[in-house]
Amino acid sequence: MAESSGGPKKLLWVMIILVLLSSAGAAAAIYMVLNDRDGDNSESTSEQVAESRPPVFLTIEPFTVNLADDRHGTRLLYTGITLRVADEDTRELLEEHMPQVRSRLLTVLSGQEASELTSSEGKQRLAATINERLSEPFDENQPPPELREVLFTEFIVQ
Numbered sequence: 001m002a003e004s005s006g007g008p009k010k011l012l013w014v015m016i017i018l019v020l021l022s023s024a025g026a027a028a029a030i031y032m033v034l035n036d037r038d039g040d041n042s043e044s045t046s047e048q049v050a051e052s053r054p055p056v057f058l059t060i061e062p063f064t065v066n067l068a069d070d071r072h073g074t075r076l077l078y079t080g081i082t083l084r085v086a087d088e089d090t091r092e093l094l095e096e097h098m099p100q101v102r103s104r105l106l107t108v109l110s111g112q113e114a115s116e117l118t119s120s121e122g123k124q125r126l127a128a129t130i131n132e133r134l135s136e137p138f139d140e141n142q143p144p145p146e147l148r149e150v151l152f153t154e155f156i157v158q
Helices: 002-051 088-096 098-110 120-134
Strands: 056-066 076-085 147-157
Touching: 056 088, 056 098, 056 147, 076 088, 076 098, 088 098, 098 120, 120 147
Parallel strands: none
Antiparallel strands: 056 076, 076 147
């Protein structure tokens, strides 16, 4: 009988030790999860800050050009163009070479036919052509400008 009176005390101590060990394990797991989550947030926040730079735009004064003749005779295009560029250096480069930029745009625009420009696919092709043409270097010793997108802010075919 003496053995049975010591049994519940030992069982109580074993239970207390198991509760303490499981609490310590749970606390360690929570600490690791919260610490890992904070590390991920700081990395993703720094990536978002690096990626969320404001866009750089260059607005070009509107153009009015004669389009290539089609079955309806001579047609006109009035368009306003804004360029989204990689950075301020590219914007400044394009501003410095604005006469060349406008000349290239006039050459591209005047070679278009009105029937092609009335569809959204035609406008997208025109934007791609403008992007290609303006991405060419202006001088021999100069890197090509980094254009991100050609945006039409005004577009009237008449």
